[in-house]
Amino acid sequence: MSIISTAQGADETTTPITHSPDTPLVTTQSAHDWGLTTLEWTRYQQLKRGERGIWSPALDPLTTLGVEATTDAERRHYADLLVEKESQRVDKELAFQRAYDKAWKRRFPVLSPVNDVSSAPDVPVNRRLAVFVREGCTACDHTVSGLLKAGNPLDIYLVDSNGDDTRLRRWGVTHHIDVARVKRRDITLNHDGGRWEHYGHGKMPAVLGKEGATWQSVTR
Structure with missing residues (x-):
């Protein structure tokens, strides 16, 4: 002033x-x-x-x-x-x-700093998760379906999409991703861009949750 x-x-x-x-x-x-x-x-x-x-x-x-x-x-x-x-x-x-x-x-x-929570398969609904998936992956489809039903906020990364937006949109439609949830950023659909190689630890699908400054691997 x-x-x-x-x-x-x-x-x-x-x-x-x-x-x-x-x-x-x-x-x-x-x-x-x-x-x-x-x-x-x-x-x-x-x-x-x-x-x-x-x-x-x-x-x-x-x-x-x-x-x-x-x-x-x-x-x-x-x-x-x-x-x-x-x-x-x-x-x-x-x-x-x-x-x-x-x-x-x-x-x-x-x-x-990354723990495998195999003994705690039930993730709190309000916990935001990063999910790495591939096309044609039955286990990925099952995991995503369960997370969608649970209502968790999700950042979904399509591995090997090669930056093709058409493939990403097709994957979203095929897996019945709720457009309303996407619009309010409750769910995001993303190209992996090589991130899975660093954080997926070889798992497909890979589900990660943020705990403070670390990512925690979640087994469902």
Whole structure:
């Protein structure tokens, strides 16, 4: 807060000037962080103050703009931006996970931060899980079906999809993935991009749950 002094005759008064938390500089930076123009960011802020903000108060800017888009071109634009943003997020988390794994091995070379919970097959419903699957994998289909029925939030990674979005969508349709859950980010469908090789420990399917800074292998 800055103070501006104003002379009025013999008297001097001070007027407090407060700055809005959403100054043009902050708006520009926030828009840039999400790959948006300042005009798009303003549109997002307007949507947050309307019905969409009431229905989905925690929705990210790209999904908010995407679901409220008025043309197919707009939807594709925001979908592309969201895929890129999600990829960056996952890559950052996995990069930190690799650093954590190395740090653990340095300090505790005879212990492993990844545990196999074969004695506890029932996973809490509110626990978000990462699931690595392949096409034509009966065990994968059975596991995914069980997790969908349990209601767990899921990040599903299709191994060997070669970045083919058509294959990914076809897999989702074939396995009756609820579109409504996908729209609210309760379920995400992703290309594996080589992540299974690092975290799957040779298992297919592989189900992982986040415990603090570590990924915990879950056997169902």
